[in-house]
Amino acid sequence: xxxxxxxxxxxxxxxxxxxxxxxxxxxxxxxxxxxxxxxxxxxxxxxxxxxxxxxxxxxxxxxxxxxxxxxxxxxxxxxxxxxxxxxxxxxxxxxxxxxxxxxxxxxxxxxxxxxxxxxxxxxxxxxxxxxxxxxxxxxxxxxxxxxxxxxxxxxxxxxxxxxxxxxxxxxxxxxxxxxxxxxxxxxxxxxxxxxxxxxxxxxxxxxxxxxxxxxxxxxxxxxxxxxxxxxxxxxxxxxxxxxxxxxxxxxxxxxxxxxxxxxxxxxxxxxxxxxxxxxxxxxxxxxxxxxxxxxxxxxxxxxxxxxxxxxxxxxxxxxxxxxxxxxxxxxxxxxxxxxxxxxxxxxxxxxxxxxxxxxxxxxxxxxxxxxxxxxxxxxxxxxxxxxxxxxxxxxxxxxxxxxxxxxxxxxxxxxxxxxxxxxxxxxx
Amino acid sequence: xxxxxxxxxxxxxxxxxxxxxxxxxxxxxxxxxxxxxxxxxxxxxxxxxxxxxxxxxxxxxxxxxxxxxxxxxxxxxxxxxxxxxxxxxxxxxxxxxxxxxxxxxxxxxxxxxxxxxxxxxxxxxxxxxxxxxxxxxxxxxxxxxxxxxxxxxxxxxxxxxxxxxxxxxxxxxxxxxxxxxxxxxxxxxxxxxxxxxxxxxxxxxxxxxxxxxxxxxxxxxxxxxxxxxxxxxxxxxxxxxxxxxxxxxxxxxxxxxxxxxxxxxxxxxxxxxxxxxxxxxxxxxxxxxxxxxxxxxxx
Numbered sequence: 001x002x003x004x005x006x007x008x009x010x011x012x013x014x015x016x017x018x019x020x021x022x023x024x025x026x027x028x029x030x031x032x033x034x035x036x037x038x039x040x041x042x043x044x045x046x047x048x049x050x051x052x053x054x055x056x057x058x059x060x061x062x063x064x065x066x067x068x069x070x071x072x073x074x075x076x077x078x079x080x081x082x083x084x085x086x087x088x089x090x091x092x093x094x095x096x097x098x099x100x101x102x103x104x105x106x107x108x109x110x111x112x113x114x115x116x117x118x119x120x121x122x123x124x125x126x127x128x129x130x131x132x133x134x135x136x137x138x139x140x141x142x143x144x145x146x147x148x149x150x151x152x153x154x155x156x157x158x159x160x161x162x163x164x165x166x167x168x169x170x171x172x173x174x175x176x177x178x179x180x181x182x183x184x185x186x187x188x189x190x191x192x193x194x195x196x197x198x199x200x201x202x203x204x205x206x207x208x209x210x211x212x213x214x215x216x217x218x219x220x221x222x223x224x225x226x227x228x229x230x231x232x233x234x235x236x237x238x239x240x241x242x243x244x245x246x247x248x249x250x251x252x253x254x255x256x257x258x259x260x261x262x263x264x265x266x267x268x269x270x271x272x273x274x275x276x277x278x279x280x281x282x283x284x285x286x287x288x289x290x291x292x293x294x295x296x297x298x299x300x301x302x303x304x305x306x307x308x309x310x311x312x313x314x315x316x317x318x319x320x321x322x323x324x325x326x327x328x329x330x331x332x333x334x335x336x337x338x339x340x341x342x343x344x345x346x347x348x349x350x351x352x353x354x355x356x357x358x359x360x361x362x363x364x365x366x367x368x369x370x371x372x373x374x375x376x377x378x379x380x381x382x383x384x385x386x387x388x389x390x391x392x393x394x395x396x397x398x399x400x401x402x403x404x405x406x407x408x409x410x411x412x413x414x415x416x417x418x419x420x421x422x423x424x425x426x427x428x
Numbered sequence: 429x430x431x432x433x434x435x436x437x438x439x440x441x442x443x444x445x446x447x448x449x450x451x452x453x454x455x456x457x458x459x460x461x462x463x464x465x466x467x468x469x470x471x472x473x474x475x476x477x478x479x480x481x482x483x484x485x486x487x488x489x490x491x492x493x494x495x496x497x498x499x500x501x502x503x504x505x506x507x508x509x510x511x512x513x514x515x516x517x518x519x520x521x522x523x524x525x526x527x528x529x530x531x532x533x534x535x536x537x538x539x540x541x542x543x544x545x546x547x548x549x550x551x552x553x554x555x556x557x558x559x560x561x562x563x564x565x566x567x568x569x570x571x572x573x574x575x576x577x578x579x580x581x582x583x584x585x586x587x588x589x590x591x592x593x594x595x596x597x598x599x600x601x602x603x604x605x606x607x608x609x610x611x612x613x614x615x616x617x618x619x620x621x622x623x624x625x626x627x628x629x630x631x632x633x634x635x636x637x638x639x640x641x642x643x644x645x646x647x648x649x650x651x652x653x654x655x656x657x658x659x660x661x662x663x664x665x666x667x668x669x670x671x672x673x674x675x676x677x678x679x680x681x682x683x684x685x686x687x688x689x690x691x692x693x694x695x696x697x698x699x700x701x702x703x704x705x706x707x708x709x710x711x712x713x714x715x716x717x718x719x720x721x722x723x724x725x726x727x
Contacts, residue, residue: 140478146472
């Protein structure tokens with residue numbers, strides 16, 4: 001026993017050439033005949049006729065086969081106490097990997113070996129029964145997540161306390177507000193004491209407080225020497241919270257190693273929707289025909305503090321008197337952060353019709369890290385007509401690359417950073 | 429394709445420490461057919477009881493009449509049966525009061541059919557939970573069969589009420605007391621096993637061939653008429669008796685009725701039922717075990 005603990009290997013998860021094959025399209029048609037056919041091939045010892053090998057998972061290109069490799073030959077391992085980031089575009093195979101890890105589905109080939117108990121925060125509130133009270137649901141949910149009853153008994157007070165729902169703990173959860181519901185569910189999940197914690201995009205759905213709790217729990221868990229797998233689209237969160245990461249693309253492991261290198265690799269490979277907005281119809285009234293955001297980096301990534309340009313093309317067949325153009329930079333929470341405008345009375349424009357280009361230069365954008373979109377307004381002076389307004393265009397992301405401070409940058413701490421100076425002197 | 433050197437380093441480290449028993453969990457494609465993870469089910473036994481308790485509590489919380497429904501439903505069915513089959517159609521009830529005769533049939537039959545109906549859509553009904561978190565899926569049908577025993581218990585009390593009433597009234601019944609004591613729990617277990625076995629086979633198949641689920645309700649209805657619930661074996665012409673008795677439920681119902689109301693126990697067919705139930709249960713568990721690993725991708 002002693003020798004074993006001395007040689008306790010520190011690999012928490014070993015993923016060994018895992019692949020997962022999915023069938024696309026309507027699943028229930030023709031499967032009986034497919035199954036028989038496949039079975040027949042199996043008897044004859046021939047390869048599966050429906051698995052076209054080597055076809056990669058690319059949503060944009062229609063494959064020749066109905067079967068697709070959601071994951072193909074993924075191998076990596078995670079040491080105990082590591083926080084591993086998993087990044088990749090939608091459909092890269094992240095969720096499939098998590099599903100396999102949490103044993104909801106099984107791999108088509110390969111194996112995953114795990115040391116310790118896995119819990120994942122994508123399971124929050126699973127199996128809650130609306131008619132049962134909060135207390136009763138703690139037991140039910142805890143047992144579903146793999147806790148023994150005695151274990152829940154022991155932690156019950158702690159869980160109730162953590163959830164902050166003491167007053168309503170004997171009320172059926174169907175009467176709970178959604179916030180209370182999530183808090184209670186999270187409290188149960190947080191007390192699982194897993195050796196390995198999997199965190200999916202949950203961070204993007206909860207409210208700010210909930211996100212902070214999740215992140216706090218993550219830090220706490222990793223400090224205890226436990227392992228965390230963190231899947232997110234939020235690159236900033238990945239960079240600040242993890243040291244190593246893997247990048248999945250079309251079901252394959254494309255890169256792994258230090259997070260910053262993997263994130264750079266990811267950004268390089270991103271072919272995002274162009275940040276340019278083009279109006280699709282021919283204008284019959286004054287109209288913005290094109291909006292383009294020029295970010296400091298390619299792929300709509302803007303580094304905090306650098307110059308941002310917003311270029312408008314405005315078109316009008318007829319002369320316009322007193323044209324007003326303004327735009328807002330709107331956060332991912334749909335909260336307008338910046339409003340910038342230009343009026344004909346200040347800078348004459350469009351007095352004889354035609355097409356104009358109007359470029360706004362923001363010398364150093366002080367928006368905090370996060371995702372933003374634009375909303376513009378084209379109108380006559382107050383009391384006049386509104387010509388054109390479109391929102392949710394030109395998405396871009398602000399990152400804090402090359403800006404470091406003693407504390408790591410946390411998402412959602414503020415909307416923008418002010419220029420400032422401190423005067424500090426000793427008074428006593 | 430660029431894989432960092434770090435991964436290779438890790439894999440070297442991994443080969444050094446490769447001793448299978450040190451892993452807590454190995455996730456692999458498809459387990460062997462015979463590996464049904466009994467150990468896993470045992471470690472989740474608390475969940476089984478919590479599910480049973482949840483079913484019980486939620487039924488009481490949701491309805492005004494609560495457990496009364498368990499009385500009303502079989503009572504009404506029995507009254508209808510008595511009126512139609514005994515009153516109108518004048519079918520023989522072996523000289524036993526019609527009410528008691530039909531109750532002795534419907535009480536066990538209801539247990540079996542509820543078990544079968546409810547377990548046959550386990551995958552579909554629980555797909556939301558199953559898609560998110562792992563626990564041995566067999567826990568759910570097991571909990572259904574167990575929690576239905578509460579319902580059976582209530583209906584059994586109703587039956588016992590009538591039974592005692594008629595006994596006290598001096599009606600000529602021939603209860604086999606030894607049989608009652610030994611066979612009642614055994615019959616219950618057999619019905620549970622049969623309902624569970626058939627139910628999980630169907631639920632496994634419905635994940636792939638959805639149209640099967642429409643057949644279940646209908647099929648159970650038909651099966652009732654192929655089972656001596658509203659008639660007795662002895663009232664059948666001898667050439668049909670064997671056909672009916674091949675149905676594994678028939679000998680169970682017939683035995684149940686015999687031990688309480690008097691009559692021969694069909695030992696031979698009871699043994700056949702035991703074998704059939706065991707085989708169906710085994711096949712069911714194996715198929716279920718096979719399907720539970722991949723059904724999330726299909727449903």
